[in-house]
Amino acid sequence: MVSWREELGRRESAARERIAELRGQIEELTGLLVEQEVVVSRLEITRETMSEILSADESVTGPETGESVVVDLVDEPVAAGGSPVGVRLVPTWSAQLDADVLPSSYRDIVEVLADAVHPMRAHHLCAALGLSTDKNKVEGFRSKLKRLVERDWIAELEPGLFAARGTSMPTGRAPGQPGDAGGR
CATH class of the missing domain: 1.10.10.10 (Winged helix-like DNA-binding domain superfamily/Winged helix DNA-binding domain)
Structure with a gap:
């Protein structure tokens, strides 16, 4: 029969291994998160740029007369x-x-x-x-x-x-x- 101290030590060791495993996963996920945030940022900048390009109007109102001029x-x-x-x-x-x-x-x-x-x-x-x-x-x-x-x-x-x-x-x-x- 295993003593309660040996069982407690085994469980503690298993918990510490799981913690190390989870920390490794957190580091990996943090790296993936940073990569995806960069992608989203680039896509937002692209969307803003394309919106500006696509919303261009070649005719504008003249400052003095209010008439539309090209x-x-x-x-x-x-x-x-x-x-x-x-x-x-x-x-x-x-x-x-x-x-x-x-x-x-x-x-x-x-x-x-x-x-x-x-x-x-x-x-x-x-x-x-x-x-x-x-x-x-x-x-x-x-x-x-x-x-x-x-x-x-x-x-x-x-x-x-x-x-x-x-x-x-x-x-x-x-x-x-x-x-x-x-x-x-």
Whole structure:
């Protein structure tokens, strides 16, 4: 007959082995969870991008007259099947256009920067617009900022520091730089 101490030790040993087994499964599942979260994040970014592309409207309302005018929104001809790939959502800035011609997400960026006291970094703009400040979301948002810079709607005063069009670099340290009390 087995003593109660030996039986208790056997059960304790079995429980510890099961705990180790479960911890291994948790690590494996955590790795799988992280992979799937990355996939979902990429799919969300793709959905947002495609929604912007597919919601493009080639005619916009003129700022002064309110009449519908056609603005050159196409970089390249649209494919014969009517594919919207190549549609330019953000026209190049000109004095005849105001921010109302931009899709709402781009218009919001231009308006926030126009009201800003100082140049802003992408993650600060995300926070100001109520968007996620997760690193992957900010990187996707940065492409919108770069597009607005390319089309002369906003200025990039130095790498990663964005301001309203026509703004010059302020003297002193840029906001968000190390040593700045309001920075990171």
